[in-house]
Amino acid sequence: MTTALAALDEQAERLDADDVLAPLRDRFLLPDDVVYLDGNSLGPLPAAVPPALTDAVSRQWGTDLIRSWNTNGWWDAPLRVGDTIGRLLGAAPGQTVAGDSTSVQLYTALGAAAALRPHRTLLVTDPGHFPTDRYLAQAVADRHGLEVRRIPPADLPPFLAAEGERVVVISYSPVDFRTGELYDMRALTEAAHRAGALALWDLCHAAGALPLHLDALGVDLAVGCGYKFLNGGPGAPAYLYVARRHHEALRTPLPGWTGHADPFGLNRDYTPAPGIARARIGTPPILSLLALEAALTAFDGVDLAQVRAKSLSLTDFFLRCAAELLTPLGFAPVTPADPARRGSHVALRHPHAHGLTQALADRGVIVDMRAPDLLRFGVNALYTTHRNLVTAARHLHAVVRTAAYDPEPPPSGPVT
Amino acid sequence: MTTALAALDEQAERLDADDVLAPLRDRFLLPDDVVYLDGNSLGPLPAAVPPALTDAVSRQWGTDLIRSWNTNGWWDAPLRVGDTIGRLLGAAPGQTVAGDSTSVQLYTALGAAAALRPHRTLLVTDPGHFPTDRYLAQAVADRHGLEVRRIPPADLPPFLAAEGERVVVISYSPVDFRTGELYDMRALTEAAHRAGALALWDLCHAAGALPLHLDALGVDLAVGCGYKFLNGGPGAPAYLYVARRHHEALRTPLPGWTGHADPFGLNRDYTPAPGIARARIGTPPILSLLALEAALTAFDGVDLAQVRAKSLSLTDFFLRCAAELLTPLGFAPVTPADPARRGSHVALRHPHAHGLTQALADRGVIVDMRAPDLLRFGVNALYTTHRNLVTAARHLHAVVRTAAYDPEPPPSGPVT
Numbered sequence: 001m002t003t004a005l006a007a008l009d010e011q012a013e014r015l016d017a018d019d020v021l022a023p024l025r026d027r028f029l030l031p032d033d034v035v036y037l038d039g040n041s042l043g044p045l046p047a048a049v050p051p052a053l054t055d056a057v058s059r060q061w062g063t064d065l066i067r068s069w070n071t072n073g074w075w076d077a078p079l080r081v082g083d084t085i086g087r088l089l090g091a092a093p094g095q096t097v098a099g100d101s102t103s104v105q106l107y108t109a110l111g112a113a114a115a116l117r118p119h120r121t122l123l124v125t126d127p128g129h130f131p132t133d134r135y136l137a138q139a140v141a142d143r144h145g146l147e148v149r150r151i152p153p154a155d156l157p158p159f160l161a162a163e164g165e166r167v168v169v170i171s172y173s174p175v176d177f178r179t180g181e182l183y184d185m186r187a188l189t190e191a192a193h194r195a196g197a198l199a200l201w202d203l204c205h206a207a208g209a210l211p212l213h214l215d216a217l218g219v220d221l222a223v224g225c226g227y228k229f230l231n232g233g234p235g236a237p238a239y240l241y242v243a244r245r246h247h248e249a250l251r252t253p254l255p256g257w258t259g260h261a262d263p264f265g266l267n268r269d270y271t272p273a274p275g276i277a278r279a280r281i282g283t284p285p286i287l288s289l290l291a292l293e294a295a296l297t298a299f300d301g302v303d304l305a306q307v308r309a310k311s312l313s314l315t316d317f318f319l320r321c322a323a324e325l326l327t328p329l330g331f332a333p334v335t336p337a338d339p340a341r342r343g344s345h346v347a348l349r350h351p352h353a354h355g356l357t358q359a360l361a362d363r364g365v366i367v368d369m370r371a372p373d374l375l376r377f378g379v380n381a382l383y384t385t386h387r388n389l390v391t392a393a394r395h396l397h398a399v400v401r402t403a404a405y406d407p408e409p410p411p412s413g414p415v416t
Numbered sequence: 417m418t419t420a421l422a423a424l425d426e427q428a429e430r431l432d433a434d435d436v437l438a439p440l441r442d443r444f445l446l447p448d449d450v451v452y453l454d455g456n457s458l459g460p461l462p463a464a465v466p467p468a469l470t471d472a473v474s475r476q477w478g479t480d481l482i483r484s485w486n487t488n489g490w491w492d493a494p495l496r497v498g499d500t501i502g503r504l505l506g507a508a509p510g511q512t513v514a515g516d517s518t519s520v521q522l523y524t525a526l527g528a529a530a531a532l533r534p535h536r537t538l539l540v541t542d543p544g545h546f547p548t549d550r551y552l553a554q555a556v557a558d559r560h561g562l563e564v565r566r567i568p569p570a571d572l573p574p575f576l577a578a579e580g581e582r583v584v585v586i587s588y589s590p591v592d593f594r595t596g597e598l599y600d601m602r603a604l605t606e607a608a609h610r611a612g613a614l615a616l617w618d619l620c621h622a623a624g625a626l627p628l629h630l631d632a633l634g635v636d637l638a639v640g641c642g643y644k645f646l647n648g649g650p651g652a653p654a655y656l657y658v659a660r661r662h663h664e665a666l667r668t669p670l671p672g673w674t675g676h677a678d679p680f681g682l683n684r685d686y687t688p689a690p691g692i693a694r695a696r697i698g699t700p701p702i703l704s705l706l707a708l709e710a711a712l713t714a715f716d717g718v719d720l721a722q723v724r725a726k727s728l729s730l731t732d733f734f735l736r737c738a739a740e741l742l743t744p745l746g747f748a749p750v751t752p753a754d755p756a757r758r759g760s761h762v763a764l765r766h767p768h769a770h771g772l773t774q775a776l777a778d779r780g781v782i783v784d785m786r787a788p789d790l791l792r793f794g795v796n797a798l799y800t801t802h803r804n805l806v807t808a809a810r811h812l813h814a815v816v817r818t819a820a821y822d823p824e825p826p827p828s829g830p831v832t
Contacts, residue, residue, distance in 0.1 A: 143559065257547045269550075270551040
């Protein structure tokens with residue numbers, strides 16, 4: 001064990017020394033005494049955010065007041081920030097809008113899909129999809145008289161070949177939020193299109209972590225949050241992408257006033273704005289939106305191919321740490337070893353995941369768990385180091401070896 | 417004119433000297449060189465907000481990171497802030513939730529109403545309602561196979577007496593956003609209830625400006641924004657009130673994960689949380705929400721009856737200024753002179769409202785206009801002075817007398 005640990009330490013040191021993205025860590029204000037491996041749940045604070053928010057509050061709101069809607073670009077912020085996010089999604093400008101929560105954007109995307117494919121009857125989603133995706137798929141299906149089919153990603157191509165002509169939309173995530181498995185967006189999108197169905201992707205666990213190619217893949221709709229790999233802050237506004245070819249026919253379920261063609265015209269009836277602007281709903285939470293915009297500058301000049309390469313180096317290295325230090329103690333990695341099938345976190349199964357997560361937190365290692373038995377270790381190439389990972393593995397090893405944790409199951413209620 | 421102005425100056429001085437709420441102005445960071453009469457569109461910056469946001473960003477997000485969902489109360493913030501707003505609405509705790517935009521909350525409230533009255537066919541709203549209220553009423557009606565009837569508030573009681581048994585819900589604002597007219601919430605709510613219909617109130621232009629009594633009046637549903645008289649910042653989260661008696665039957669159209677009974681249980685199906693928590697949708701924009709929470713401390717210890725009395729003193733005084741200085745120049749007040757029928761802004765009609773608004777802004781007097789010809793002068797008893805109002809009237813008088821404004825109609829696009 002000591003030999004193994006020394007070897008891992010040495011590897012971490014070498015990998016970090018060779019890391020061309022290492023300077024990006026200075027774009028974040030990370031506490032010195034914390035190893036933060038939960039950026040797949042809440043990204044840490046980018047250094048650009050505090051001064052941007054101070055300006056937004058004291059100058060823009062405090063001094064310029066209502067005029068800021070024009071003079072400080074508040075009105076255009078959802079589209080401007082949307083385009084900035086679009087660059088990380090492989091989306092040309094004018095197809096992405098920022099605002100609301102992922103849940104609201106999902107409802108919008110699913111409702112819009114139903115309206116775009118009015119004579120089809122099935123809404124197909126992942127049985128392992130994040131809860132809000134599943135709940136909203138059911139709600140939209142009920143509203144439109146559709147049937148929800150829950151098909152694992154691996155079974156989706158044959159399902160679509162057999163029953164695809166009845167499918168409105170497939171609603172999936174490229175990265176499983178529990179296991180970290182990465183699915184083949186291209187193959188699944190193409191399978192949907194061969195059946196004449198739409199493809200909707202939830203990018204919460206992908207955007208900012210790996211290159212995406214929404215335009216090139218012909219994706220129809222996408223949503224995602226601003227607070228994981230985009231580091232936009234707690235509950236940062238979400239985003240919606242709609243491919244340009246659908247804009248003219250796009251009808252959203254919530255025709256709010258900011259999506260009107262003439263929002264200040266006080267018209268009697270709703271006329272959708274041209275382009276993606278018609279997907280705007282109500283007045284956006286500007287402070288949270290400007291925090292997200294500042295956070296996104298952490299990606300300025302960053303090559304997402306390098307981000308992906310480093311992310312894989314990190315998760316690969318952590319899987320090696322786990323193999324050496326943790327699987328002998330009863331941990332089972334559930335994240336694929338094949339890099340082509342791996343997102344940007346590693347999940348280890350252990351029956352005492354909750355207590356272990358708490359014990360790690362007491363040692364300054366922040367990870368999270370997903371019920372009932374998965375510990376998740378998220379990496380972000382912008383700030384995670386290989387040393388962070390060997391530190392986490394070492395602490396986890398020590399906690400288990402000394403039984404220094406609570407083996408009880410988690411209480412009900414919110415856990416991180 | 418000089419005599420009239422001197423008399424108004426003297427009255428303003430006396431009224432301000434007698435103002436028991438005058439010290440509250442120190443709870444706001446208002447620029448010295450501005451007369452701000454647009455708090456009915458965007459409230460100014462409360463002094464409590466900058467330090468609260470600095471703490472939220474640097475300590476809670478930056479240092480405590482993901483743990484803040486528990487340790488700093490992020491998870492409960494929508495319910496906690498909701499209860500704080502509820503105190504201004506006459507709502508006992510546990511019936512108000514903060515989050516999302518007014519448009520999303522309206523969609524939720526209207527959809528919930530349709531589910532609570534499934535065998536009725538009419539959705540009744542104000543033909544002069546704010547656009548988003550009208551658009552979303554139509555959208556919800558279309559979705560549920562209902563018919564929208566647009567009935568002016570004055571005609572609502574006879575309409576309900578005649579056709580009320582078919583009405584799902586009446587959706588109105590107590591204050592007309594253009595004219596500032598205040599309607600009788602009690603009478604209209606009772607008329608709805610006599611017909612077995614639900615009453616939904618949009619409180620955007622009322623909450624924080626006058627005492628409200630949702631529980632006492634038996635109101636069923638209410639929504640409102642956080643950024644007008646609540647001063648929560650640009651696009652501050654909105655809120656939804658649902659009377660407790662409806663909670664058990666409450667079904668919302670967007671069953672997002674945070675409204676689940678066991679949000680971290682990763683369940684397959686949606687089970688609504690008990691109480692108003694089931695109206696939560698997605699992850700809330702915490703920075704904007706905590707700014708709103710800090711802003712609401714400006715109401716600490718404040719008696720809303722005194723707020724209402726001062727608001728009426730302010731609008732009454734401005735109507736007198738207008739009568740002396742402005743109606744002779746072609747301005748027509750459209751706000752009722754009867755205090756029982758007046759909200760917290762005064763609107764004057766003038767064909768060059770747009771150019772005059774701009775000219776006033778150039779002189780440091782911030783008001784707004786609503787197409788095509790209304791200038792709005794919003795007052796907020798927490799910080800507006802009578803002197804502010806005579807200053808505004810004096811500048812407007814001078815601008816018109818010297819024709820120092822652009823008489824062209826407004827360009828299309830956003831205007832404030």
